[in-house]
Amino acid sequence: MDALKRFYPWFALLGLAVGGLVLAGYYKDEFREWKRWQRDYNAQELSRAATPEQKEQARALPVEIRQIVLPGLQRVDRCTTCHLAVEDPGYAGYRQPLAYHPSHAQHPFDKFGCTICHQGQGRATEREAAHGRVAHWEHPMLAMKYIEASCAKCHAATDLPRSPLLARGRALFDEQGCIGCHKLGGFGGNLGPELDRVGAKRSPEWLAKHFKSPAELVTGSSMPPVKRSDADVTALTLFMLGQTGERLTEYYVSMKTIPGPELGQRLFSQKGCIGCHTVGGKGGKVGPPLDDVTKRRAPDWIVKHFRDPASVSPETVMPKYNFTEPEIRALAAFLGSLTGADISAFMKIPSQASPIERGRAVYLKFGCGGCHGANGEGGVPNRNARANQQIPALTAANDVADVFLESFVTEGIPDPAKLDPNGPKPPIYMPAFGDKISEGELADLISYLRSLQPAPNEKP
Amino acid sequence: MKSPKQVWLWFAGTRVGRSIFRVGLPESNLGRMQAMVSSFLLHLHPAKVHRHSLQFSSTLGLGLISLYLFLLLCITGVALMFFYVPSPEHAYDNMKDLEFVVSAGMIARNMHRWSAHLMVLCVFLHMCRVFYTGGYKPPREFNWVVGVGLFVMTLVLSFTGYLLPWDQLAFWAITVGTNIAGYAPVIGKKIQFLLLGGNIVGESALLRFYVLHVVVLPAAVVFMVALHLWRVRKDGGLSRPGEPDVLVPQSETGRLSTNKTYGLMELARGTSPAVGLDPADELPAWPHLVFREVLLFLATMAVVMFLSVFWNAPLEEFANPAHPPNPAKAPWYFLGLQELVAYSAFWGGVVVPALLLVALVALPYLDRERAGVGVWFARERRVAVTLFTLCVVAAVILTVIGTYFRGPNWGWVWPWAASVVVPH
Numbered sequence: 001m002d003a004l005k006r007f008y009p010w011f012a013l014l015g016l017a018v019g020g021l022v023l024a025g026y027y028k029d030e031f032r033e034w035k036r037w038q039r040d041y042n043a044q045e046l047s048r049a050a051t052p053e054q055k056e057q058a059r060a061l062p063v064e065i066r067q068i069v070l071p072g073l074q075r076v077d078r079c080t081t082c083h084l085a086v087e088d089p090g091y092a093g094y095r096q097p098l099a100y101h102p103s104h105a106q107h108p109f110d111k112f113g114c115t116i117c118h119q120g121q122g123r124a125t126e127r128e129a130a131h132g133r134v135a136h137w138e139h140p141m142l143a144m145k146y147i148e149a150s151c152a153k154c155h156a157a158t159d160l161p162r163s164p165l166l167a168r169g170r171a172l173f174d175e176q177g178c179i180g181c182h183k184l185g186g187f188g189g190n191l192g193p194e195l196d197r198v199g200a201k202r203s204p205e206w207l208a209k210h211f212k213s214p215a216e217l218v219t220g221s222s223m224p225p226v227k228r229s230d231a232d233v234t235a236l237t238l239f240m241l242g243q244t245g246e247r248l249t250e251y252y253v254s255m256k257t258i259p260g261p262e263l264g265q266r267l268f269s270q271k272g273c274i275g276c277h278t279v280g281g282k283g284g285k286v287g288p289p290l291d292d293v294t295k296r297r298a299p300d301w302i303v304k305h306f307r308d309p310a311s312v313s314p315e316t317v318m319p320k321y322n323f324t325e326p327e328i329r330a331l332a333a334f335l336g337s338l339t340g341a342d343i344s345a346f347m348k349i350p351s352q353a354s355p356i357e358r359g360r361a362v363y364l365k366f367g368c369g370g371c372h373g374a375n376g377e378g379g380v381p382n383r384n385a386r387a388n389q390q391i392p393a394l395t396a397a398n399d400v401a402d403v404f405l406e407s408f409v410t411e412g413i414p415d416p417a418k419l420d421p422n423g424p425k426p427p428i429y430m431p432a433f434g435d436k437i438s439e440g441e442l443a444d445l446i447s448y449l450r451s452l453q454p455a456p457n458e459k460p
Numbered sequence: 461m462k463s464p465k466q467v468w469l470w471f472a473g474t475r476v477g478r479s480i481f482r483v484g485l486p487e488s489n490l491g492r493m494q495a496m497v498s499s500f501l502l503h504l505h506p507a508k509v510h511r512h513s514l515q516f517s518s519t520l521g522l523g524l525i526s527l528y529l530f531l532l533l534c535i536t537g538v539a540l541m542f543f544y545v546p547s548p549e550h551a552y553d554n555m556k557d558l559e560f561v562v563s564a565g566m567i568a569r570n571m572h573r574w575s576a577h578l579m580v581l582c583v584f585l586h587m588c589r590v591f592y593t594g595g596y597k598p599p600r601e602f603n604w605v606v607g608v609g610l611f612v613m614t615l616v617l618s619f620t621g622y623l624l625p626w627d628q629l630a631f632w633a634i635t636v637g638t639n640i641a642g643y644a645p646v647i648g649k650k651i652q653f654l655l656l657g658g659n660i661v662g663e664s665a666l667l668r669f670y671v672l673h674v675v676v677l678p679a680a681v682v683f684m685v686a687l688h689l690w691r692v693r694k695d696g697g698l699s700r701p702g703e704p705d706v707l708v709p710q711s712e713t714g715r716l717s718t719n720k721t722y723g724l725m726e727l728a729r730g731t732s733p734a735v736g737l738d739p740a741d742e743l744p745a746w747p748h749l750v751f752r753e754v755l756l757f758l759a760t761m762a763v764v765m766f767l768s769v770f771w772n773a774p775l776e777e778f779a780n781p782a783h784p785p786n787p788a789k790a791p792w793y794f795l796g797l798q799e800l801v802a803y804s805a806f807w808g809g810v811v812v813p814a815l816l817l818v819a820l821v822a823l824p825y826l827d828r829e830r831a832g833v834g835v836w837f838a839r840e841r842r843v844a845v846t847l848f849t850l851c852v853v854a855a856v857i858l859t860v861i862g863t864y865f866r867g868p869n870w871g872w873v874w875p876w877a878a879s880v881v882v883p884h
Contacts, residue, residue: 003743004751011751014758021765025567028769065561076553078560123556136627136776 034081034125037097038063041084044098048090065125068113077113077122079130117150118142139200142241145234146204152242169239172232177370181223181428184243188367189431192223197245207237222427224371224380264334267327276318279338287318294336302332359448362441366433376452385426386417395452405446410434492744502750504689508742509749512700512834518593519698521756522586526614527685528760529579534678536572544624546670548663551626552778559775570768576618578764580793583614591823591848594833594841595699601824603691608820610684613677615793620673622791623666631779632788634669635661640790640801643809660781701834708740786868795862796855802870816851 038061046058067078085091086101087109094100107117115122120141124130132140142150148163160166173179181191188195198207206217211233214223226233268274276286294302301312306328309318323331363369363376371380371391378393385391400408412432415425437445462470465485471477472484481499486492493507512518543562544554558565587607590596596604623634638661642652657664692698790798800808832838837845867873 004747007751007755011755011758014755014762017762018758018765021762021769024769025564025765029564029567074549121556123553123560125560129560138777 032125033127034065035063037082038084041098068109070111070113070116073113073116075113075115075122077115078125079114079118079120079122080109081125082127082130083114115139116153117147119150140203143204146238146241149199149238149241152199152239153244153246165235165238166242168232169235169237169242172228172236173239174364174367175369175374176226176236177364177367177372177374179365180367180370180431187436191428191431195240195243197243199241199244200246202240204237204241207240208233211236220427222382261330261334261337263327264330264332264337267323267331268334271321290335291338294332294338299332302335303328306331355444355447356451358441359444359446359451362437362445363448365441366437371428371430376449380428382416382426382428384418384420384423385428386419389419391428394449395454402446405449406442409437409442409445486746489744492746495746496744502746504693505745505749506693506697507745508739509745510697510700510739511741511743513698514743514748514752516752518700518834520585520589522582522589524753524756525760526579526582526586528757529575529582529764530681530685532575532761532764533572533579536568536575537674537678539568540572541674546624546666548626548666548779551624551666552775555625555627555775559772566772567768570771570773571764572621573773574767574771575764576621577792580614580618583611587611588848588852592836592845593699594835594838596824597699597827597830597833598824600691600695600699603688603695604824605821606684606688606691608817610681610688612817613681613684617673617677617681618793619791620669620677623661623669624673625775626666626779628776628779628783628785629774631661631781632785633791634665635784636788636790636798637794638665640794640797640809643801643805645806645810648810661779699834703833787866787870789862789866792859792863795866796858799858799862799866802866 042058042061042063045061046055049055049058065078066080066084067076068080069076080086082097083099083101085094085098087104089100091098091100092102113122114120118141119139120132121130121134121137121139128134129137148166151160151163151166155163173184178184178195179188181189183189183194184196186196202210210217211226211228213225214221226236228236273290274283276284278285278289279291281289297305304312306321306323308320309316310320369375371382372394373379376394378391380391381389382391383389408430410432411434413430414432416429418426468485472481483491483494483498486495496502496505496507540558543558543565545551555569558569590604590607619634619637622637623630638652638655641655642648644651653659655665655668656662657668696703789795797809797813800812802808827844829841829844831840864875865872
C-alpha cells in the first residue's frame with residue numbers, strides 16, 4: 001500500500017533498535033566475569049594434567065555456577081564460582097581468585113561455606129557485589145586484620161588458642177568495665193546501648209574511631225574515650241565485630257564446643273566432679289583420686305566409663321551423666337593433662353579465695369571499672385558533676401558506713417550532686433544494681449572497697 | 461529464491477494453511493474486510509477505520525501503548541513467578557538469584573519494573589488525552605468511567621507489586637502507602653488491616669499483595685480492558701469531529717450487505733435507513749491500522765528494552781522493620797498524595813483524593829457541553845480544560861515536590877543540595 005510507504009523507514013529503524021537491544025541484553029546476560037575465571041582455571045588444570053586420563057578429565061571440566069547451599073546458616077555461597085581452587089593445595093601461593101585456602105580442616109567448606117567467616121555477599125557472582133562493596137549491602141568482606149571476629153559467632157572468645165586477638169579483646173572488654181554501662185548477652189548496665197548485635201550494625205572503621213573519640217561520631221555521647229594503644233583498640237573492635245547476634249542452627253551450635261582440655265576443665269568444675277574425686281589432694285573422697293587415672297586405665301575404658309560408668313565398673317556409685325561424645329572427648333583430654341598438677345592452678349574454688357579477691361571479681365563482673373577506674377581510682381569525666389567534674393575515686397569509702405555504701409550500690413545515685421545547681425544533669429550517673437547483685441556478692445564487694453581505702457596513717 | 465510473500469501465499473494455499481487462515485493474503489478491499497472479521501486476534505478491530513482515528517496526533521497511541529505494556533507485564537510477570545516465593549525468608553534472596561544466576565533474570569525483572577512505571581504514566585496520559593479531546597462525551601460516558609476504574613486498578617497493581625522484592629524500599633513504601641489508607645474515617649483502619657492481614661507489613665501482607673498482584677488484579681484488568689475495548693467498538697469507534705458520519709454509497713464491500721442498516725461491522729448512525737450506504741472517509745483496517753499497531757509495538761518495546769538493558773531495577777537492603785529510612789517515601793505516583801498528607805492527614809489523605817475520584821467518575825455526566833469532540837483543547841470547552849489542567853498541574857507539582865524536594869522528616873531540601881532519597 002503506497003499510503004504506508006512513508007512508515008517503512010520507521011519500521012526498519014525500530015525493528016533494528018529492538019533487535020539490537022535484545023542482542024545487547026543477551027550479551028550482558030551471557031558474558032559474565034566468572035566464566036573467564038573458570039576458563040582460566042580449566043586451562044590451568046589442563047596444563048597440569050600429566051596422564052591421558054587427567055587430560056580427559058580436565059577437558060571435561062564444565063563452565064558453570066558453583067555454590068555451597070547452607071540451610072543451617074541461611075546462606076548460599078557462590079564464592080567458589082570464581083575461587084575454584086580453595087581446596088586444592090596445588091594452588092598454594094596462586095593469585096586470587098585461584099588461590100588455595102589453607103587450614104580449613106576443622107571448618108569443611110561443604111558445612112561452613114565462606115561468608116560465615118569472611119562476610120560479603122555469598123549469592124553474588126560479580127566481583128564487587130560478591131565482596132559486598134556495593135550500595136545496599138550491609139556486610140562487606142571483613143578485613144583479614146579483623147577476621148578473628150568471626151570466630152566469636154560460634155565460639156566463646158576465651159576458648160580458642162588460635163584467636164589471641166579475640167581473647168585479648170574480651171579481656172579488655174572486662175577490664176575496661178564496658179559491662180557497667182552496656183548490656184551484652186542480657187547482662188550489664190542501661191546507660192549505653194545494648195551490644196548484642198553491634199557487630200552486624202557497625203563497620204570496623206566506625207567502631208575503631210568510636211572507641212577513640214565517641215562524641216565525634218555520636219553527638220552528645222557521654223562514653224569516655226578508650227585510652228589504649230592502637231593494637232588494643234583493634235582487639236576491642238574485633239571483639240565487638242564478633243557480636244552479631246546471628247542464630248545458628250543446632251549443628252553449628254554443637255560445633256562451638258571444641259572437645260579439648262579447656263572444655264573438659266569447664267565441664268569438670270560445672271558438674272562438680274571435685275565433690276567426690278580429688279585432684280592434687282583436694283576434693284571429696286567418695287571416688288578415687290583422678291590425678292593419675294589416665295595412667296591406670298586405658299583410654300577406651302575411660303571413654304566407656306564416661307558413657308555409662310556401670311558398663312565397665314559394675315559396683316560403682318557414680319551416676320550416668322549423659323555426656324555428649326565431644327564432651328566425653330574433652331573430659332578425657334582434660335584428665336590426660338592432669339598428672340599431679342595443683343588443682344588451684346586451674347580451678348577456682350570460690351570458698352578458697354579471700355573476700356577481697358571475691359569482691360574484686362564482683363567489681364569486674366559488673367563493670368564498675370568503666371566509670372570508677374580499673375582499680376577504683378576514678379577519673380572518668382562527668383560534666384558538671386561535683387568532685388572535679390569527675391566520677392569520684394572509691395578510695396573515699398572510708399568515711400561512709402557500710403549500710404550507706406550498700407545502698408549506693410543497690411539503689412544507685414540517679415541524680416548526682418552538681419557543681420552548678422542550675423546546670424544540666426551530669427550525663428553519667430550511678431545505676432541501681434539491687435536487682436542484679438546477690439547478698440554475698442554485695443558483702444564481698446564492700447570488703448574489696450574497704451581494701452581500697454588508704455590505711456589510717458596514710459590519710460591525707 | 462522465493463520472496464516471503466510467495467512463501468506465505470504457498471503456505472496459505474496448502475490444506476494446513478487453509479485450515480488456519482480462512483482467508484488468504486487479502487488482495488481486494490473485500491478480502492481485507494474478511495481478513496479482519498475472520499481472524500480471532502484481528503476481529504477485535506473494526507474492519508474499517510476512520511481516517512481521523514488513524515492519525516497519530518488524535519490519540520498519541522497512548523491507550524494502545526498502555527495495553528502493550530500490560531501484555532509485556534503479563535509475560536515478564538509469569539516468567540518472574542517461576543523464580544519467586546512470596547515469603548519474607550525467600551523473596552529477597554529470589555531477587556538476588558534473579559540478578560546473579562538466573563538466565564535473563566535481571567532483564568526480565570528490569571522489563572517488568574520499567575514497564576510497570578511506564579504503564580502508570582501512559583494510563584494517566586491516556587486519560588488526559590481523552591479529556592482534552594472530549595472523548596468522554598455521549599455516547600462514551602460509561603467508557604470513561606471504565607477507564608477511570610482501569611487507572612485506579614493500574615495504580616493498585618503497581619503498588620501491590622512494589623512490596624514483593626521485600627527490601628527496605630518495598631517495605632517502607634508499602635508501610636507509608638497503607639498508612640495513608642488508614643487515615644480514612646471509620647473504615648480506614650479496617651481497610652488497612654484487611655490489606656495487610658495485620659497491623660504492620662509482614663508475612664501475611666506479602667502473601668496478600670502477591671495474590672492480589674498476580675491473580676486478582678490482573679484478572680480484573682483483563683476483564684475491564686475487554687469491556688473498555690468492546691465499548692470503544694459499540695460506541696462507534698474513537699471519538700472524532702463530525703459524528704455521526706456522512707454516509708456515502710457502499711463500495712465493493714456492499715455486496716455483503718443488502719438488507720441491513722449497518723455496514724460491515726460498523727454502525728452507520730442516523731435516523732433514516734442507510735441501506736447500501738457506508739460512513740465516509742474510512743479506510744480498511746488491514747493494513748492501515750494493523751501496520752501502525754505493529755509500528756507502535758516496536759516503539760514501545762524499544763523504549764522498554766532500552767531502559768532495561770542500561771538501568772537495573774533497584775534493590776535496597778533486606779527489609780528491616782526496626783530501621784525506617786528518613787524520610788520513608790511511598791511509590792512515586794503516591795508522593796503527591798503523601799505531600800498532601802503532610803499538610804493534613806484527613807483533608808490531604810482522604811477528602812481531596814476522594815473528591816477528585818468522585819469528580820473524575822461524574823465528569824461525563826456533569827459536563828453538558830456537547831461541542832468540541834475529537835478536537836484538542838476545543839474553544840467551546842475553555843472552562844473545563846482550564847479546570848482539568850489546574851488539577852493535573854497541581855498533581856504534577858505535588859508529586860515533583862514529594863519526589864525531589866522532601867528530605868529527612870519531610871523537610872524541604874533542594875535536590876541538588878543534599879542526597880535526597882528518590883524512590884524508584
